[in-house]
Amino acid sequence: MPEVETNPANQAEGSTDEHDRFDDFGYAMDKPSLGALVSVAKLAIPYLSGMTWVVPVILVFGLLASAAEGLGVGVIVLLLSLLISGDVREMGEDEGILGAVIQHALALTHGSLPLIAGLAFGLILLRVVSISAHTMVTTLVEARVSDRVRQRLFRSVLTMPLEALGRRRYGDVLTVVDRHSWSVAEAIDSLAGIFLNGVIALLVGALMFALSPLVAGIALAGTLLLTFGLRGFDGPAERAGAAASDAARDVNARVIRVLQSMRTIRAFGQQQPQIDAYAGESRRLRNAAVRSDVAGGLPEPISHLAYIGMIAVIAIVARRQSLSYELILASVALLYRLHPYASAFEQQRLHLATLLAPLQAVEELTSLAPETKARRIGPIDRFHSALRFETVTFGYIGQPSPCLDGASFSIPASGWTFLDGESGSGKSTIVNLLLGLYPPQQGRITIDGVDLSEIEPAAWLEQVAVAGQDVELIDGSLLENIRIGAPDAPVAEVDRLIDLVGLDEVVKTLEQGIGTRVGERGLALSGGQRQRIGIARALLRRPALLVLDEATSALDRRSERTILDRIIAEMQGQAVLVIGHRSMEGLPITQRISLPQRDVITGATPDAA
Numbered sequence: 001m002p003e004v005e006t007n008p009a010n011q012a013e014g015s016t017d018e019h020d021r022f023d024d025f026g027y028a029m030d031k032p033s034l035g036a037l038v039s040v041a042k043l044a045i046p047y048l049s050g051m052t053w054v055v056p057v058i059l060v061f062g063l064l065a066s067a068a069e070g071l072g073v074g075v076i077v078l079l080l081s082l083l084i085s086g087d088v089r090e091m092g093e094d095e096g097i098l099g100a101v102i103q104h105a106l107a108l109t110h111g112s113l114p115l116i117a118g119l120a121f122g123l124i125l126l127r128v129v130s131i132s133a134h135t136m137v138t139t140l141v142e143a144r145v146s147d148r149v150r151q152r153l154f155r156s157v158l159t160m161p162l163e164a165l166g167r168r169r170y171g172d173v174l175t176v177v178d179r180h181s182w183s184v185a186e187a188i189d190s191l192a193g194i195f196l197n198g199v200i201a202l203l204v205g206a207l208m209f210a211l212s213p214l215v216a217g218i219a220l221a222g223t224l225l226l227t228f229g230l231r232g233f234d235g236p237a238e239r240a241g242a243a244a245s246d247a248a249r250d251v252n253a254r255v256i257r258v259l260q261s262m263r264t265i266r267a268f269g270q271q272q273p274q275i276d277a278y279a280g281e282s283r284r285l286r287n288a289a290v291r292s293d294v295a296g297g298l299p300e301p302i303s304h305l306a307y308i309g310m311i312a313v314i315a316i317v318a319r320r321q322s323l324s325y326e327l328i329l330a331s332v333a334l335l336y337r338l339h340p341y342a343s344a345f346e347q348q349r350l351h352l353a354t355l356l357a358p359l360q361a362v363e364e365l366t367s368l369a370p371e372t373k374a375r376r377i378g379p380i381d382r383f384h385s386a387l388r389f390e391t392v393t394f395g396y397i398g399q400p401s402p403c404l405d406g407a408s409f410s411i412p413a414s415g416w417t418f419l420d421g422e423s424g425s426g427k428s429t430i431v432n433l434l435l436g437l438y439p440p441q442q443g444r445i446t447i448d449g450v451d452l453s454e455i456e457p458a459a460w461l462e463q464v465a466v467a468g469q470d471v472e473l474i475d476g477s478l479l480e481n482i483r484i485g486a487p488d489a490p491v492a493e494v495d496r497l498i499d500l501v502g503l504d505e506v507v508k509t510l511e512q513g514i515g516t517r518v519g520e521r522g523l524a525l526s527g528g529q530r531q532r533i534g535i536a537r538a539l540l541r542r543p544a545l546l547v548l549d550e551a552t553s554a555l556d557r558r559s560e561r562t563i564l565d566r567i568i569a570e571m572q573g574q575a576v577l578v579i580g581h582r583s584m585e586g587l588p589i590t591q592r593i594s595l596p597q598r599d600v601i602t603g604a605t606p607d608a609a
Helices: 024-028 033-048 054-085 097-109 113-159 162-166 170-211 213-260 262-267 271-297 299-320 325-354 356-367 427-434 457-461 478-485 491-500 504-509 527-540 557-570
Strands: 386-394 404-412 415-420 442-447 464-468 545-549 575-579 589-594
Touching: 033 113, 033 170, 033 356, 054 113, 054 170, 097 113, 113 170, 113 356, 170 213, 170 325, 170 356, 213 262, 213 271, 213 299, 213 325, 213 356, 262 271, 271 325, 299 325, 325 356, 386 427, 404 415, 404 427, 404 442, 404 575, 404 589, 427 464, 427 545, 427 575, 464 527, 478 491, 478 527, 491 504, 491 527, 491 557, 527 545, 527 557
Parallel strands: 415 575, 415 589, 464 545, 545 575
Antiparallel strands: 386 404, 386 442
16 A cells, blocks of 8 residues: 655644544533533542642632622621611511621621611622632632643653544634633632532531521422523534534634645635635534533523522511511522522523533553653664664555565665655655654564664654755744754754755845744745755754754755765765665665665555556
8 A cells, every 4th residue: 555655644634533632512412411521520539639638618608609699698787777767676686697787797796887887888799809809719720720731741741552543524623722721710610619609508508498488489389490500502502512612623624724834825816715714613613612502601691580480488477477578688699699609500500511522532642652751761772783674564544555574774884874655665764764753564673673663753753854855944044943843952063053954155145044934834935045054954963863854855966966075075984774765866875775666556565566
């Protein structure tokens, strides 16, 4: 089967395989809300590792806020009664918790109106401070968690198997890193809010029962009916959140695709089709976001109306039962204060349901990072004998047959090796394997007899440098792109290699010299100039093994010959692997490796056919 000559990550940009995408609908559809909330908690809570102090702190703030809420109601009732009647003699004579609160308030303030008003203000202030402190704590925790998530996701992107990355659209990956990474912090914030609001709602409800079981029973029955009624929004909220998340990734994927293919799109006059496609995807995102906001926002006005109805029912029942004015006022005040906490509890529960899909996507991406494996060999100086492929077999997923099948050969630590083979015979795959970008599926690769899998990747890669036909450049300066090979290399050495590869005349024409920005992916440069940068970057590393993979294919014959002669002098006594050059003439080739030709359709060798 033909070898994958380009980065496999570019092949699946338009992949629609449901197993190759972060499938929000697969996460969110047909999941019971309670199960979704449990899943959200399981995914989010591990990111609180090392911050277990958060739970007791939130609990303390919840208790302080609820205590201030309950006591404040009693003091406010006392204050209002005093303002209306002007007589404190009969106040506090009622039995029960309200009477106790009023009696203690009267004893503390000696019935002084200013002191009672000050006490009410102090309790209100305590509640505000407790809630504000809770918000500050959760904000700090959110920031720390978001930072953890982003770092884990970025590490996963850089270390995940290239085959796994290749089966996903870059837009999907970007959305998970850029957008979904915040969903973990949002989930933790909602969990903390549910905890805080739940504690306060329970304590306020308990105070209502202490005041009047009848009034509390009416409030409890109404709250339960409201809660079960709002459960009808769970499914739409989960599906709307999944749709918005999926649409956001389509939008990002379109932008990345356009940026990667800008020249091709313009060359073939495809701007308008891309604009139209983006407009459709953007409208889908808009509509999904509106549905998500509506599904999450409707419960609040509905609950407001429901609580107004409950207050009316309580007032009617209380009047028929001849309850005291203070008791009715306190009950209504507590119910009024219960509403925002119960409403916030329900809103945050619904919000958690919409976060299931993004959290699952974060979990899937982070799980793709390989587990840290203990390596036996740390830093190495040079390989002294040979690099060997020992019956190595490797094939890409989806290919009917391997592109390398039992390949065995060696590359000596000194001298020039020429690797020959038709397109699809596995040349670039060999480069990917010796760089450790893919592990062999069978067989092994050894360095001086040590399995490559036992050597620290960074230690081995310090000894290898590749200059290829397609040079990947970053959106930075010429100096930054060359220094990728050795970030700490002195500028004088960079200048020497610029002269060596024939870029000196080009640099002289640049206004900022080697500090000139080369453009995204180096599109401001010609193909030959990019290849010269690639060669300079590889030589700056002073490698023990230099791989030239069609590294001068964009140069004219004369320039190619000049640069190759200079590389020969530069790499004296070191190993050079030359792949697919137009001619071996003039190169100090010490051995030639010929890969068997394979049929580009079936992958079979001519003998097998």
